[in-house]
Amino acid sequence: MAAIAPPCRIVEFGVAHTGQWNMACDEWLLESVLDGGPATIRVYAWSRPTVSLGYFQQPEDVASNPRLAGIDHVRRLSGGGAIVHEHEWTYSCVVPPGDTANIPGDRLYARIHQALIDEIKATTSHDIPQLRLRGQTPSDTQSPALCFSRTAADDVVHDGHKVIGSAQRRRRGGILQHGSLLLKRSSHAPDFPGLFDLIPSLALPGNFSELMARAIASTLQWTATVTPLSDSEKTGIEQLVAQQSMRSPRTSR
Numbered sequence: 001m002a003a004i005a006p007p008c009r010i011v012e013f014g015v016a017h018t019g020q021w022n023m024a025c026d027e028w029l030l031e032s033v034l035d036g037g038p039a040t041i042r043v044y045a046w047s048r049p050t051v052s053l054g055y056f057q058q059p060e061d062v063a064s065n066p067r068l069a070g071i072d073h074v075r076r077l078s079g080g081g082a083i084v085h086e087h088e089w090t091y092s093c094v095v096p097p098g099d100t101a102n103i104p105g106d107r108l109y110a111r112i113h114q115a116l117i118d119e120i121k122a123t124t125s126h127d128i129p130q131l132r133l134r135g136q137t138p139s140d141t142q143s144p145a146l147c148f149s150r151t152a153a154d155d156v157v158h159d160g161h162k163v164i165g166s167a168q169r170r171r172r173g174g175i176l177q178h179g180s181l182l183l184k185r186s187s188h189a190p191d192f193p194g195l196f197d198l199i200p201s202l203a204l205p206g207n208f209s210e211l212m213a214r215a216i217a218s219t220l221q222w223t224a225t226v227t228p229l230s231d232s233e234k235t236g237i238e239q240l241v242a243q244q245s246m247r248s249p250r251t252s253r
Contacts, residue, residue: 008039050084088194102173
């Protein structure tokens with residue numbers, strides 16, 4: 001008898017929120033699987049330009065960059081370098097303890113990243129051979145403050161430019177992995193071109209955020225259903241925003 005694919009919730013796709021809400025929601029979903037909930041995916045945007053600092057970073061790490069002054073700063077639950085979120089789709093994927101997709105970090109990065117590469121290629125009329133996993137990189141002892149300046153073998157790159165990077169947090173056997181698909185360069189981080197800058201004729205379908213979510217579910221062999229957040233879940237997330245405001249180094253008003 002064939003194994004039954006585990007269930008997965010897609011709670012939203014294509015919705016923009018503030019940085020604080022986005023990070024609180026991702027943490028809330030991680031806690032939900034630790035309490036016995038199913039695997040969960042969301043694909044979201046940011047309602048205004050925001051810098052997310054890696055969990056172990058300090059505001060001073062990016063304070064010298066004048067382009068980042070005056071925009072929201074939040075802290076992620078995951079590690080890694082700071083990311084300027086503006087013109088992108090961000091995904092989060094929460095894996096329960098004991099799930100078949102609960103695999104070592106580098107394998108999970110590569111698996112989801114390859115699924116996103118395949119989805120981009122499948123939904124456009126372009127042959128994009130240069131869109132690929134980076135592969136082996138020289139050892140580098142430096143860690144630039146901004147994530148998209150860093151290199152890893154499982155980055156998604158186009159012509160050497162990083163267009164997808166991800167980070168993880170593991171807690172009590174569960175995994176939160178979230179990452180950014182950079183669509184266009186931000187005026188706050190102009191050194192990092194997005195897919196549309198690198199391939200000006202590229203057009204993604206209007207439902208691509210949903211296709212991203214379903215591609216992640218498929219590659220992790222989950223049976224996905226769209227189950228929006230309930231009112232009580234949204235209330236819990238709002239409470240987490242309030243409780244953890246100290247995690248946000250600075251929020252513009």
